[in-house]
Amino acid sequence: MSEQVRIGVVLLPQDRWSVARERWQRAEDYGFDHAWTYDHLAWRSLADEPWFATVPLLAAAAAVTDRIGLGTWVASPNFRHPVPFAKDVLGLDDISGGRFLLGLGAGGEGLDASVLGPPLPRGVRTRRFEEFVGLLDGLLRRPVTEHVGEFYEAHDARMLPGTLARPRVPFVVAANGPRTMRLAARHGQGWATYGPSFGPEDTDLPPARAQERWWAGLAGMVADFDDVLAAVRAEEGPDVGPQRRYLSLDGAPLYSLGSLDLLIEGVQRASALGFTDVVVHWPRQSGIYAGSERVLEQAAGRLPELRR
Template sequence: MRLSTVILPIYPWTEGRKVWEGAEELGFHAAYTYDHLSWRTFRDGPWFGAVPTLTAAAVVTSRIRLGTMVTSPNFRHPVTLAKELMTLDDVSGGRVTLGIGSGGTGFDAVVLGQEPWSPRERADRFAEFVELLDRLLTQGDITFGGSHYSAFEARNIPGCVQTPRLPFAVAATGPRGMRLAAKYGQEWVTTGDPDLYETGTPEQSLAAIRGQIERLGSALEDAAREPAGVPKVLLTGFTPDRATPFSSLDAFVDFAGRHAEAGIDEIVLHWPIPDSDFGYDHAVFEQIAIEAPGQLG
């Protein structure tokens, strides 16, 4: 079981540097950040850009993997994003993972002045976005004409440090998203079943995640890929028992162990933020980071 953290981009770099360095010192496998322009209750407070934050983090760290959790088509275009990712992969020495999903329906979905996309259009855009991004990051010169995204002689030279490109961690739960994850993903990401967030039970949530993993396995087999070769990542904070695992080391080990049995390979913990949904006790958080991996194996 791998443990990682996600650090919201709310810190001026004079503070943020210490947080990202601290994540590496605690031994986390990876440190991710949200790729939003603002988010929920943090909308009226400080919120910095994901790619510049990760670039700065790459300069002050040397071991920990870095990435987005997750990027979406809401306000990005594959051509410009690919250039930024190639550069970030170079600066980090090949330590970048791109978490990528179809995007939500909140502020980011309309910030550029567009009308909200229908579920069908969102899925169509996501599929085209991932396909083009994959091609941009693996080929040096791309011309592409899609229904939603185009590229004309787009050059991405010299390409990624990681070959054939930096890994994609695809966030998906529906059939089309699962097929995208099976075709393009090196990892798969879930937050659980959103329908269970308010009224579900931990047992229902675990069963739902187990079902998602089974469906992903079927999609991977259909794509002639070995399911065990694609790590399954759980971003915590969105299941019915979201606060319980952070009440103590024992509670977290129990939570992580049950999800490991269901098929989860990596658990991502939010870096504590006082007076928020992620207002965990920092001492417990550090104890989990240091001691839980040894108990989980």
């Protein structure tokens, strides 16, 4: 019998806690397997809208839920240093009772890439991400860490008493290219992707054709990751590598909760490609991820069927 697909939901950090609290609790009551929020200082088209900090939001969500996994989708070194961030992760793991999932990404070229200084070229960001993930891994596994690298230093960095999750919190590493895929294969308990990005030549495609092009590109990415994982396992042993594969269905041109049928199709196609987990976004009233909470409620009522 094949394993059931787990289904998660992203709640953007835009609402005051007096509103957001009820939504995080509803995500658990609906039966979603995990719930996430973005880790940014500001984000794309929503830069001039309300946007709250990630760590206190997840801590609050952990305090008012009991079962659902909670995570960052995804944290990056654009404005994080591994040492203080590892302390935050330690706290989130503790408050959540070991339910925390650490989603990690290299960081893009968006607004918060330049808040602390000029943005780095892509190749430099990738090297920084490799060191970021490796240092976080060490910090969360050891009581005391010493490290001097290209981008970071850590001296007598103490992480006591350690995480409830063992040997540390699970890493869900976002990766689309060969170097970051290798990083996900070596350090991740999960591999995450938004799927392929479209270029200017794709913007005028009809929606249905763009959707099919996205799924075809995603199949190629899965094959690439399988190749990278096989190479890493040949070097380091058969037990290395993520056991779970996470797909943001909303990386596709069509919003996953545009209709229940579209969601069902997305979950089925993701499962056929080997994804163990899919992630959707809580509907917003307008703009990106605009949709109806009625579809979200319909999806919640069909979660057992969707998982199969």
